[in-house]
Amino acid sequence: MARPVTAIIAAAGVGKRLGADMPKAYVELHGRSLLERSIQAMIRSEIVDQILVVISPAMRAHAQSLLHKAGLDRAEVPIELVDGGAERFDSVWCGLQAIAQEQGVVLIHDAARALTPPGMIARVSAAVLEGNAAVIPVLPVSDTIKQVEGQFVLNTPQRSSLMAVQTPQGFDLEALRNANRRYFDSPSDFQPTDDASLMEWAGYPVRCVQGDPMAFKVTTPMDFALATVVSAQAESTEFEVPGD
Numbered sequence: 486m487a488r489p490v491t492a493i494i495a496a497a498g499v500g501k502r503l504g505a506d507m508p509k510a511y512v513e514l515h516g517r518s519l520l521e522r523s524i525q526a527m528i529r530s531e532i533v534d535q536i537l538v539v540i541s542p543a544m545r546a547h548a549q550s551l552l553h554k555a556g557l558d559r560a561e562v563p564i565e566l567v568d569g570g571a572e573r574f575d576s577v578w579c580g581l582q583a584i585a586q587e588q589g590v591v592l593i594h595d596a597a598r599a600l601t602p603p604g605m606i607a608r609v610s611a612a613v614l615e616g617n618a619a620v621i622p623v624l625p626v627s628d629t630i631k632q633v634e635g636q637f638v639l640n641t642p643q644r645s646s647l648m649a650v651q652t653p654q655g656f657d658l659e660a661l662r663n664a665n666r667r668y669f670d671s672p673s674d675f676q677p678t679d680d681a682s683l684m685e686w687a688g689y690p691v692r693c694v695q696g697d698p699m700a701f702k703v704t705t706p707m708d709f710a711l712a713t714v715v716s717a718q719a720e721s722t723e724f725e726v727p728g729d
Contacts, residue, residue: 487614488588488589488590488614489534489535489586489589489590490532490533490534490535490589490590490591490592490610490614491533491534491535491536491537491584491586491589491590491591491592491658492527492533492535492536492537492591492592492594492606492653493537493539493577493580493581493591493592493593493594494520494523494524494527494536494537494538494539494594494595494596495539495569495573495576495577495580495593495594495595495596496508496510496520496523496538496539496540496548496596497539497540497541497544497569497570497573497576498510498541498573499541500512500597500704502704502705503703503704503705503706503708503709504706507547508541508544509596509597509703510540510596510597511544511547511548511551512709514599514709514712514713514716515713515716515717515720517555518551519596519597519599519703520538520548520551520596520599521551521555521557522599522600523594523595523596523598523599523601524536524538524552524557524560524564525557526599526600526601526602526603526606527562527592527594527603527606528560528561528562529603530603530604530606530607530610531603531607532606532607532610532611533562533592533606533610534562534563535562535563535564535565535584536562536563536564536565537564537565537566537567537580537583537584538564538565538566538567538596539567539568539569539576539577539579539580540566540567540568540569541568541569542568542569545566545568548566549566552564552566565583567579567580567583574677574683577593577665577680578665578669580593581658581661581662581665584658586658587658587659588658588659589658590610590613590614590655590656590657590658591655591656591657591658591661592606592609592610592653592654592655592656593652593653593654593655593656593680594606594652594653594654595652595702597702597703597704598651598652598700598701598702598703599703599712600699600700600701600712600715600716600719601651601652601653601697601699601700602697602699602700604697605622605651605653605695605696605697605700606653608622608694608695609621609622609653609654609655609694610655612655612692612694613655613656613657617655617657617690617692618656618657618660618684618689618690619654619655619656619657619660619661619680619681619684619685619689619690619691619692620654620655620656620691620692620693620694621650621651621654621655621681621691621692621693621694622650622651622652622653622654622693622694622695622696622697622700623648623649623650623651623693623694623695623696624648624649624651624695624696624697624698625644625647625648625649626644626647626648626649628644629641629644630642630644630647648693649696650679650681650696651696651697651700651701651702652700654679654680654681656680656684660684660687660689661680661683661684663687664683664684664686664687664689665683667687668683668686668687699715699719
């Protein structure tokens, strides 16, 4: 029997760096919010069985209205809103606790990566279904990276060994829950930067698969401007944009 795939979409953040008058998950890009596009990409991947959207409790009514207006409350894939926590990591844990089944695959995705192609979502999911406990999509780093302290360079890592990490990140559900329980139950100085770093800390190997340039994160006004241009171009050509 195939293991169920659950997507957790993190949409509880404020997104201050974008400078919008609302949390960035609800900002519209050509008439569709970033959150709506992210949900539709999950549906179009044809591999996700359930979607949990982790939101700020204060935005619940707005999120429900968004789902209804977009017809997503009647989508073929069940969608549930889950109240998040103070930080992103707390919100992901809230999402994990809301999953009813004990076994399966879970995808952790940022609503701000609204143009992520469905094919990349399916690629990450397939790698977990093959038996990997943790899978991340990556792209080669194009800039030279410097490790610095204050105003001085300490080291220049070899660029060939560096990768930029995207989402969704995919995990064996039981393994990710175990790593989270260990983290919350055992006080530590370790601060995970993403869910994959938590799995590394817990001793699980993390497999890399090919990412996609379209899965960039909308964080700043410049990112949003890029998303506006890229999505407009894609919608007028043969390229696929999530939500079309």
